[in-house]
Amino acid sequence: MVKQQRAARTRESLVRAAAEVFAEEGFVAASIAAISERAGVSPGALNFHFDGKTALARAVEGRAAEAVRSITRAGGGAGRAGDPLGALVDSTYALQRLLVGDVLVRAGFALGADVAHRSRVDLRGQWRLWAEESFGAAARAGQLADRVSARDAARLVVAVTAGLEVLGAVHADGADVHQALTRIWSVVLPGIAAEPQETD
Amino acid sequence: MVKQQRAARTRESLVRAAAEVFAEEGFVAASIAAISERAGVSPGALNFHFDGKTALARAVEGRAAEAVRSITRAGGGAGRAGDPLGALVDSTYALQRLLVGDVLVRAGFALGADVAHRSRVDLRGQWRLWAEESFGAAARAGQLADRVSARDAARLVVAVTAGLEVLGAVHADGADVHQALTRIWSVVLPGIAAEPQETD
Known part of the structure; x- marks a missing residue:
């Protein structure tokens, strides 16, 4: 049990260290040596947990995808029921906060745009889908001006x-x-x- | 004279090859060997013309800056006199065309966002300034809705x-x-x- 906890902690340190090094140097320049040193783990221990740089990058992207899901799942909640447009606006701030404050998310998005790394996780696609669904719900709730297409508004966001x-x-x-x-x-x-409606 | 023409042609091949390799692989992964091979030039000849990868990157960025200037300079011209908002919209299409079709421009912008390369040319700043000036002119020409700030509209673009x-x-x-x-x-x-004005 203690051993399993220690292994989980080592994996966590490695994923975080990898995210930091990817974010600072990009996928190509990031070295296994720099990542293991940053995590305070031997290169041998790194190899025990992850089969190279691509496996680490995929772990980072997986964690970023979880974080984005937690934003979009929270979207319907707390005070925004029946206000999909407001929920979407909130979630754009939440995403920016994560991009600035959470290196896993920042590195995950950067890896998705890195020409040298082949992603399996489509973070941008996940985000686009949420924007499309939110604007669709906003349109059905009468929150969008008639001339605005939900899909085009999602493209803009x-x-x-x-x-x-x-x-x-x-x-x-x-x-x-x-x-x-x-x-x-x-x-x-x-x-x-949409223009605010007169209530009668 | 013939010698000078040949030297200019070699420099041109090298800058273009460098842009292609930077765009495909990023600054760090791009090797001098790959660039000289792509240009059909020996590594020694490359070194004669450019003092390393950073010098090549700066040449690429310089060419991208010229291309962006040619867009913004054209902005006031051809059929768009007195229509700064239309000129700005046109220039966003022109920029996208260059980003897709001109590897020098694409690599120049990518280098500006590459964490591993220190740019001297601020392509994004140049573009932002043009957007701010255009929206400022549009506001003065009565083309913007009163509630819209020219600076904020420029941020959006x-x-x-x-x-x-x-x-x-x-x-x-x-x-x-x-x-x-x-x-x-x-x-x-x-x-x-702005809402179209009735003319009397």
Whole structure:
């Protein structure tokens, strides 16, 4: 039991160290030596747990996918029942927070765009699907202006979040990215939301 | 004279080969050997013209910057005088076409976001400035809705174009990216443009 706990802790250290090194140096430049050193684990122990760099990258992507699922699953909850548009807006902030604050998520998305690594997990596809479903629900709830297609609005949100990810990676400043998102929603929302209805 | 022409042609082959290898493999994985082989030039000749990989990357970025300037300079021209908003929309298509069709531009932008390379050219900054100037001019020409800030609209366009760059790099399909841009503008434009004025 203690042995299993220790093994789980070692795996966790390795996945986190790999994410840090991938995020800082990219997939190609990341070395097994740098990852095992960062995790405080011998290269032999790393090899016992993971069959090379690609296996580590896939573990990182798996963890990132879980984190994205936890955002989209929370979307329908807490105070946003019957407000799919609000839930979607919330989730864009939640994603940006993870991209800035959680190296597993940041590295997972970066690996998905890395020409040198072949991903099995489609994080961007997972995110796009959530945006499409949310806008679809918003349209059915009468929250979208008639002229706005749910699918096109989802394209816009996916492009914006991917763009902030690139721009955030360059500037690496969470406060800036959060503010940029707020300013962008201030331009986009009035253009896509339905006019408030008179209630009788 | 013939010698100078030959030298210029060799430099051109090297810059283009470097852009191709950077775009395909990223800065770190790109090897001098692969670049010189792609250019059909000996590694010694490469070294005569460029002092290593960073010098080649800077040459690529310089060429990308020229290409972006040619778009933004054309912005005020041909049929778009007095229509800064239309000129900006045109230039987003022109940029996407270059990102898909011109490997120098694609590699230049990718190098600007590559954690392993220190850029001297700020392509994204150059593009952002153009978007801000265009929206500023559009606001002064009465083309923007009153509630829309020119700076925020520019943020939106910069994020969208950076996002399409990432998504386009993954899918590598020019037609898709063009269509995505058209659909995104169909959502964004009605939200930011001023209502057409009655003329008397």
